[in-house]
Amino acid sequence: MGNLFCCVQVDQSTVAIKEHFGKFDDVLDPGCHCLPWVFGYQIAGHLSLRVQQLDVKCETKTKDNVFVNVVASIQYRALSEKANDAFYRLSNTRSQIQAYVFDVIRGTVPKLNLDAAFEQKNDIAKAVEDELEKAMSHYGYEIVQTLIVDIEPDEHVKRAMNEINAAARLRMAATEKAEAEKILQIKRAEGEAESKYLSGLGIARQRQAIVDGLRDSVLGFSVNVPGTTAKDVMDMVLVTQYFDTMKEIGASSKSSAVFIPHGPGAVRDVATQIRDGLLQGSAAQH
Template identity: 90%
Template sequence: MGNLFCCVQVDQSTVAIREQFGKFDEVLEPGCHCLPWFLGKQLAGHLSLRVQQLDVRCETKTKDNVFVTVVASIQYRALAERANDAFYKLSNTRGQIQAYVFDVIRASVPKLLLDDTFEQKNDIAKAVENELEKAMSHYGYEIVQTLIVDIEPDEHVKRAMNEINAAARMRVAATEKAEAEKILQIKRAEGEAESKYLSGLGIARQRQAIVDGLRDSVVGFSENVPGTSAKDVMDMVLVTQYFDTMKEIGASSKSSAVFIPHGPGAVRDVASQIREGLLQANNAH
């Protein structure tokens, strides 16, 4: 109906190409335009100015001969001021962009090792964008953004990479576990050494207290009972301790059989041995 009344409507974010007798005449902006068909003017077509996206999957190999599939996302749009170039110069815009992406990726990735490919994907995207910008600007298109959205190695390569990573992590875990066990053993040994040291101090203090107690008992008994010597008092104390020990052994239900000399002569020998030990302790003290 619009053509019947020589009027045409162009939608927003779109331009129309008008021809006269088959020759480019003018780019029509969004809005309503007069199109006198009887003067040979007609619409050749419309061109969208919206940003479009093209995802390109390119298979190539790295420097270490690993085949990967690189997925690039290209965002582009036609320039309104060069709409005639964008409309007439390219018959297959998406195919042209894809060809340039293939060319750049297959020239860049083979120079990199697999690990470097993942680390330098931004550099690859920048190289693709620069090449596309130079090429597509001649055809009236602008490259808005280029992204490398995925790098997919072969499934066997991915599995091997995961196994290598898992083995490395297990090795680190084993090292840390061994280090922790080493620290525990060192701390345990330090604790045992400290315990033995304190136990030795306790035994030394106990023996010193026994010596001091016996000495005080002998001195006190000699002073309170006239006519007794220190030797007599010491013998009596030792005999008393001897019988107390025998009583405790006999009263214990869990004690094992103990065979010790129990005659008077044996007591005299024990007394002489203890006395000599006490004298040595006093001399040392």
């Protein structure tokens, strides 16, 4: 019906290409237009101005000879002021864009190692966008955005990379565990050394207290009992200690039988042996 009355409708976000006897005449914007077909005017086609997306999967290899599939997402649209170029100059826009993407990716990725390719995805996308923008602007198209959405190496390569990563993490965990055990051993040794040091101090103080007590006892006994010597007092102390020891052994229900010389003469022998040991130790120090 529109053609009968020489009227055509152009939808929103679309332009129509008007021809006069097969020659480009004008670009019709969205709306209603008069098209007197009887005078040789016609619509050659319509061109969408919406942003379109093209996903390109390109196989290439990296500098370290790893084959990867690089997936690029290209967002583009036709420019209304250059609609005649976009309509007439390219027969297959998507194939043209794909060819440029292949060219840039296969010229960029082989210069990078696999790890660098993952790290420099934005640089690869920028290189693709710059090349496409420079080429497609002559054909009436604008490159809106270029994204490298995936870099997928071979399955065996991914498994090897995961194993390397796992081994590195296990090695790090083993190092941390060994360091923790080392710290525990050092702290345990420091604690034992401190404990032994404090124990030694306690024993030294105990012995010092015993010596001081014996000295005070000997001096007090010598003063209160005239005519006694320090040797007599020490012999008496040893006899007292001897009987106290025998008493403790007899009072313990779990004690085993102990055979020792018994009698006053044995006590004198013990006292003599102690004194001789102390005198020999003093002489050795001097």
